[in-house]
Amino acid sequence: MSDQKNGSDTRERILDVAERLFMENGYEATSMRTITSAAEVNLAAVNYHFGSKEALLREVFRRRLAWLNHERLQALDKLEEQAAGAPLKPSQILEAFFGTLLRMGENPALGGMVFLRLLGRTLTEPAEFIRTFFAGEYAEVIDRYKLALFSALPDVPKAEIVWRLHFMLGAMSYAIAGTDVLQVVTGCEVGDLAGEEVTDETDDTVLARRLAQRLMPFLLGGLRAPLPQFDDVQRIKKEPLPKTARDTREKTPDQDPRP
Amino acid sequence: MSDQKNGSDTRERILDVAERLFMENGYEATSMRTITSAAEVNLAAVNYHFGSKEALLREVFRRRLAWLNHERLQALDKLEEQAAGAPLKPSQILEAFFGTLLRMGENPALGGMVFLRLLGRTLTEPAEFIRTFFAGEYAEVIDRYKLALFSALPDVPKAEIVWRLHFMLGAMSYAIAGTDVLQVVTGCEVGDLAGEEVTDETDDTVLARRLAQRLMPFLLGGLRAPLPQFDDVQRIKKEPLPKTARDTREKTPDQDPRP
C-alpha cells in the first residue's frame, strides 16, 4: 500500500541526484534523461514517483525547506521567549535567520553546500511555477522575521527594513551560489578567500562556516547603516516633500570607513 | 559590403526583443521562435545576423557592457586624477561602481531597468559559456576597482575586501533583478517600497533612482562593518592561529543598531 521497502531508495536517489544537477545546470538545462541516467533509474521513474519534472523540483526543495522553516521559526520562538516581551537585537534576528541557513551548509545530511547553492541559484529562476512555489514556502517565515525586525528597529521606516532585508537576502544568495559562479567575477578562487592559508581540498563544511563568519558582520553593518536621504524631486500624489518623511531622515555621512 | 541601409533595423529589433525576453524568461526558456516572432522577423534572421543563440546573448550584453565598462573606468580615472595620488574614499569608489550601473536604469536608451534586471539575473545563469563570457567582460573593470578598494582600505585584509565586494555585487544584483522576483519573498509589491507615496504607474526611472538611494548606504555600511572574528578551530597548513591574522582582527560588537 505504501512505499516501504526500497521504493524510497529510488525516490531519494532521484532527489539527491536532481538536487545536485539542478544546482550545477539549472532547472531548464537539466533533462529528465540526465537525471535518471545519473541516478541509475528508469526514465519513467520520475513521472511515476513525482508526477512531473516541476513536481520533482518542488519535492527537492520541500524536503529541505520543511526542516529549514521549522528551525528558523523555532529559533525565533526561543529568542522571543528569552526576551520576554522586550524587542530583540537585530544581531540576534540575523543570526537566527541566516545562521540557521548557513549551518545547513555544514551538515551534508541536510543537503550541505549543494542545497545551499541550489537555493541561492533557484531564487533567481524566472519560471513562474518556481516563484509561486517559493512564495508559498517562504511566506510564513519571512513574515515572522519581518515583524521581528520591525519591533527591533522601531525608528526605521518599515519600507526601509523590507528593502534591507531584500538586500541581505541578495548578498547571502550570491555569496552562497557564487562560490563557484562569481569567483569568476572577482577573479579569485574561493580557496584564496576562505582564509590566507587553506587546505588544498577545500572542504565544504569549513567553507560554509567561513562564509557565515564573513557574511554576518557585513549584513549587520548594512542593516544598521544610516538611512538614505531622498534629495531628488519627489514624485508623489498629494504634496511635494511632505514633512512626515523628514522625521526619520538622516544625512548619510561621507565617512572614511576603517572597519 | 557592410550592413548600412536597414539591415541594422532587423539586428537591433532582435537585440531589443531578446534583451527583454531573456530578462523575463531566462536564456534556456527563451526560444528562437519566441524571439523572432516577437521581433516580427524571420526565424533564420538570428542565425544570419549573429550566428547562433549563444552569440545573440553575448551581443545583447556586449552592446551594453561596452558603455558600462568604459563609463566605470572613466569614473575611476577621474576620481584618481582628482585625488592626485591620495587614496580614494570607499564611498567614492562605490558611487563610481554601483552608481554608474544604477544610472543605466534611469536611461532607457542604455537599456534601462530591462537591461539591469537582465544583468542581475544572468550573472547567476549556470551555463558555462555565460560564465566565461562575463569573466572576460568584467575582468579589467573588477580588477581596477579591487585595487582601488585595496588602497582605500589598507588596514583591511585583501581577502576580506574581495569577499565584501562579492557580497555587494550580490545585494545589488538581487535588488535589481528582484524588483519583480523577490518581491514575492518579501511579500511586498515594489510600489509599496519605493516610497510611502508613489504614482500608480510605477515608473522605472524613479524606481532606479530610489533603488540607488536605498542601496548605497546599505553597501557602504556593509563594507565598513567590523571585521569578522574566526574563533573556531583554524584548519591551516603550517601553524595554528598565526599572529599575522590577529593584527587586523577586531571583535564584532553586538551593538544595537539605531540607523
Next chain:
DNA sequence: ATTTCGTTCAAACGTTCGTTTTAATATTAG
C-alpha cells in the same frame, strides 16, 4: 538591363525534450 550581393523568407533538417503507454517484474496480502 544585368549582375552582384546583402537580406529575407518558407520549409525542412535531425535532435532532444517531457510525458505516456504497455508489458514485465518484484512485493505484499489473503
Next chain:
DNA sequence: CTAATATTAAAACGAACGTTTGAACGAAAT
C-alpha cells in the same frame, strides 16, 4: 499458492528545440 498491488522496464508519442538550406527579393554597382 494465488491474487492483488506496487514498482521497474523498454519503447514510443507528439511537440518543440536550434540550425540549415535554397530559393526569392531588393537595392545598389557595373
